[in-house]
Amino acid sequence: MDDDGGFHEVEKDGKLFLVYHHPKYRPKPQIKSPSSSAEVANHDHPPLPLFICPFVRWQKDSRYSNLFLINSSPEFVLSSKVPDHHLLPLFWCNNEKFGDGEYECGICFDSKFRTDYYFCAFCSRKYHKECVESPLRIKHPYHPHHSSLELYYRIGYTYCIRCGGDRAYGLIYHCTADQTFMHTTCAMKRIPIVIDQQKIHDHPLTFFPRQNSLTCNICGLIKKHPTYVCLRCNFVAHRGCEEFPHTIRISRHHHRISRVLSLRYEKWPCGVCRQSIDGNYGAYTCNECGDHYYAVHLHCALGKDVWDGEELKGVPEKDDIAQDAPPFCKISEGVVHYFLHDHHLRLEENILYDKNKFCEACVMPIIEDEFYSCAECDFILHETCLKARHRIQYALHPHPLTLKAIYNYDSNYSWCPVCSRNSGGFVYECPKQECQFKLDMRCALISEPFDYQGHEHPLFLSLDPYVYVLCKVCKWTQNYSLNCIKCDFTVCMKCATLPYKVRYNNDKHFLTLSWGEERREKYWCEECEDIVEKFFYWCNDCCTILHTDCLFSKNPYLKPGQVFKIREKEFQILAKSNTSRPICHFCKKPCQGKTLVRDNLTVCSMLCASDFMYSYLHI
Structure with missing residues (x-):
């Protein structure tokens, strides 16, 4: 020893x-x-x-x-x-x-x-x-x-x-x-033993080894931490707090923010955790917002998913996302050129629902919204997706993300870590190779505060995406979530990105998402004929009820006709059949929705396809 x-x-x-x-x-x-x-x-x-x-x-x-x-x-x-x-x-x-x-x-x-x-x-x-x-x-x-x-x-x-x-x-x-x-x-x-930091205090500070529970005059926190004190002024600073960067950019705000020793208000909500900031202690504030005062706790601003680690004091402002050109240019009235497509797109309105029309970006069906379509090919975009910016700053990632078409990837699909789904649509990607962070279009378009249908309060993204919480909608434990700061309501991103209303087959009404309601009667799913409980889509006029997975399948964001590579083998997505339910070659269950096919092989999901190919290659 x-x-x-x-x-x-x-x-x-x-x-x-x-x-x-x-x-x-x-x-x-x-x-x-x-x-x-x-x-x-x-x-x-x-x-x-x-x-x-x-x-x-x-x-x-x-x-x-x-x-x-x-x-x-x-x-x-x-x-x-x-x-x-x-x-x-x-x-x-x-x-x-x-x-x-x-x-x-x-x-x-x-x-x-x-x-x-x-x-x-x-x-x-x-x-x-x-x-x-x-x-x-x-x-x-x-x-x-x-x-x-x-x-x-x-x-x-x-x-x-x-x-x-x-x-x-x-x-x-x-x-x-x-x-x-x-x-x-x-x-x-x-x-x-002695530090002299004129930017935080007028006198030298002396190391105090007896770590009592003292409130740090910089961060305002009480914790047993390496501490320096000034006995003349009764000033206390945690070791490290005096080294906080002066000017930074964070993922939760569109301007730079700077460190101050106190706030002009006694109490102010933090722009990251939404809890109150004590104005007597240090914080980061925005000098650009004027009357729309913006402030953040020091430790909240310096979180690894919020700050990119760069000190910007004295660094000229450059590469501002807000100054990026729009993702499309107007050619004429109702005609635009989109930066990820070679042909012009034309605005379409009041078109009847067609279950075979899907948006290229979010891979959701075109139901009633205005959309843009290409006369030379089958390229279609929701108007909302067309206007999605070329670059965004996502709240839970420290670096700007760039919009890319999925056909830029060899596999022709990507996995979104936020909603835990595979997507055949457009993705936002971090250009830094070490990050390898990709985000699908639906998750990227969620902003704070978020209005979730069926809940009375605004929701905010979780401060720590690595903490798993129980979703009040699907009752599954997930990590990325939206939380209510007024009550204990939490919804996972998988549920939050589901559309509130959808169309089903030839039903002339919309089906709306229902959750959390206690019902005395028993209901059965139109597709699988199993009992439906608290989370489903339904039409009150026609009494049509479906599980969410039965309506969208296990591959809701993969477009029929697309070809994907799974373990270096190509599979094609086929639309849901209304006449037959083929048996999945891997899980041996009937395929409820879209299927993946390769030669004579049929599977019900990307997971089954991957597992089948793995077992096949290792026989």
Whole structure:
């Protein structure tokens, strides 16, 4: 068992710091006597040991758990043996050209590197110096209440008490007593004893190691966090709050916002979480909105799905989405040219319902809305979809998204993570390759506040899309959702994007979506003839009732006639048959709606097609 590392006071360039040292790996800095030479002083330290790859430590201690303790020392021992992995000393590097974001650490997955790091020749991974040398325990000034922080491996994001980052996972320090976590890189950073930040306070602030529950004058939060104080002014600041960026752009607002130390109003709703902001503390505000005052909590504005991580103070305004050209240009009255189609489109009005007409963008049927059609091909767009902007800023993604036609993708379809559906329509895509975020047209057109039919209050997008909640409509647990801030109503995006009214076969009336009503009578679905409960479409005049899945099928946003690639094999979508219900080759159930066909193979959904091809290829 290796000894605990600790912190000691060191002076550098006239400033005092608490600097981490370890008896073996990072010896305590020696104070040279006037008579000693540099060579002699360097020989005062024992030679550093050889280290093993952190991946080997993980292999030794890995457990079937989301959080497990690391017991293996970082030192390389010749007698050690690990199956299928030869223990190799790591190569020490000092590469000044090695930039942030180019690679990520192979054990903590952070992409921020200094010029010094380790490289394992066997597994071809790069590692932070701190991750390689991380002792099993560490005594830290930011965590004085309990015993040492211990080294763990965690699957899933958590919050680092040092930097405030919420993307801490992998190799990490943890205290089981108070459930705190700290990055390995943060745990070994030097700590300034005094900081001088004139932009937040007139006097120097001194490190206060006794983390009582003090309210931070910057963020307004009460939490046991590394704290700096000014005794003259009774001013308190969490470590990290003084480093908040000054000017940023967030996904929830169309202008830049800037940090202020207090608000002009005592209370004001946050533009992200919708909860009240205490005007006596710091926040971000918009200087462009004038009388339409806009403010956001500091921590809400800096969330990973809200802010792109860029400080914009002093950066000229450029690439403003609001200044983009419209997605179409007017040729003549009722005739336009759309940027994703080669031919002109003409406005159509008062056309009778045709179940074979689908919008290319949202893949929903054309029922009564005005739409634009092409005289030279079967390209059709709802007027709303035609006007959807070329680029948008989606509230739950930090980067602008660009509209693309689905035929730009090899598979001819995409999966939307927001509504958890496959789509053969247009998608909004993040141009940053590392994001790989795509959003279908229906989800992209939902804006805040959202008016959901059947609920009396406006709805807002969930603050954290990774938290699963129970949808009050379909009764399924989903992550992306719309929430009511006045009551506990929640609707998932899959339900929120369903149309409120639809047409069915030759019924002259609209069917409307019904949910949440307790009914004494039993109703049966027109298609599958099973009992219908709380979530369905119905016509009160004709007593026509259908399950949502029976009406739209399991593939509601795939257009009949389209050809898709599933596991490199082509399938074609066929419209629902009114005369027969073929049996799905995979699940062996009757196909209720649209079907996917390939040669003599018929399946009822994309999932069945994928599973069938997987089982077929692995026979």
